[in-house]
Amino acid sequence: MPLLDLDRLTAGLSTTWSSYLRDWDRTLRSGNHPETTRYNYLLAAAQLARYLEEYSPDPDADAAAADPTLVSRAHVEAFQAWMIQTRSASTALNKHKALQQFFKWLELDEGDIDASPMRRVRQPRVDKKLVPVIGDADTAKVLDTCKTHRISQSSQSSTSSTNGEKRFIQLRDEAIIRLYYNTGARLSEVANLGVDDLDMSTETAMLHGKGGKQRRVRFGPKTARALSRYLRARAQCVGADLSHLWLASRGKRHLAANVTGVHAHRWRHNFAHEWKLGGGDTGDLMLLMGWTSEEMARHYGASAAAERAQQIHARMGVGERV
Known part of the structure; x- marks a missing residue:
């Protein structure tokens, strides 16, 4: 739809x-x-x-x-x-x-009004709030809810078709989560992926960003395996729109994992944080994230800037050499 x-x-x-x-x-x-x-x-x-x-x-x-x-x-x-x-x-x-x-x-x-009523309407002032990153520990909890072994714990009254649907959704959700976590892509960029946007031989995805801009990003072996498993399960779906990558209903993994505030943008913030923490170049980060302004690079990961500064401080040993 x-x-x-x-x-x-x-x-x-x-x-x-x-x-x-x-x-x-x-x-x-x-x-x-x-x-x-x-x-x-x-x-x-x-x-x-x-x-x-x-x-x-x-x-x-x-x-x-x-x-x-x-x-x-x-x-x-x-x-x-x-x-x-x-x-x-x-x-x-x-x-x-x-x-x-x-x-x-x-x-x-259209020429149907002489002047826009918006001309003297001020933009609402928005307080800048730090978005906390979602790190390995919480991501692991969310991914654990996608483990296919959980299906074996289903009640015996469950039908095989119900079990099959659960397994399919688990495979799909793991692929989605790993893709967010591994690439820092926007929610819409992952949601709108087509099958042809994936290149499993080079382990890359073509993302369609804002303003019609495209960029190709790499994903790692764990994400590639999750995508491959999902694609095999997806191929068994009869009558589905096979041009669009993601099929079936939306999940609520954060509830099962007991992790609050789970959303795609937290993984995007986390990607920027991990990149800067590892000494990555800001210009390269902008290319990977699809940004044209350095302001966005400063904004994302800002909630973890103090942590990065403290780690650098400890590594440099300022004030500890005498």
């Missing part, structure tokens, strides 16, 4: 809002924007429309809920405040950036 389902995304919106969002999506598609970007942009606009209809205290919100050309600066600011209250400041910031693009399109491409 595709990520972007316009019928579902625009369900319940006015005919005018729905029409504009479908036209905007056509413009985004013609500009070769990836599906994840289109989805996030359109979702923000749809959420604004639903907020105006269901939650806004403004007396003129009904008109704006029916027609996006009637949205005002006050409507957007109230929506941002609501997003901060019900979600987070970082989520509100993402919605702000998406709405900037929507109203810019309404103004410049």
